[in-house]
Amino acid sequence: MNKLKNSGYKALVIVEDIGLLVIALATVIAMGFEIDLMFKAMTVTLADLLLLFIYLEVLAMVGIYLKSGKLPVRMPLYIAIVALARYMILDMKNLDTLRMLGLAGAVLILAISILAIRYGHSRFPYDNREDS
Secondary structure, three states: OHHHHHHHHHHHHHHHHHHHHHHHHHHHHHHHHHHHHHHHHOOOOHHHHHHHHHHHHHHHHHHHHHHHOOOOOHHHHHHHHHHHHHHHHHOHHHOOHHHHHHHHHHHHHHHHHHHHHHHHHHHOOOOOOOOO
16 A cells, blocks of 8 residues: 555656646746747737846746745735736836736735735744654
8 A cells, every 4th residue: 555655756757847847948938939939020028027127036036946845925926916017017108007906916925925925924933853
């Protein structure tokens, strides 16, 4: 029975690694398409840079997960903040006051949650032992 659990765990790890590699490859391809669009348009906008930054954050998140086996909770929160900022920049002319306040509130909530997580990690650090 223990051997079956071990082989099941190994299979899940392999599927997980394949999934992460697919995500990384898709991100690199998307970056290539975005860079190609910038060259064709012969211009670089702030929205383009923010999108490339989002792609880099996704790649960094995949790299951290592959290296350490742990997914830092703050990384998706950073990505969400940049994505909201990009959305606000792209759709600035069409946003009414209430929607703009809602987006700003969402960014504020995400920033506060990042601060709370950082405070929690510094105030209550994890025990590094594997058996706990």
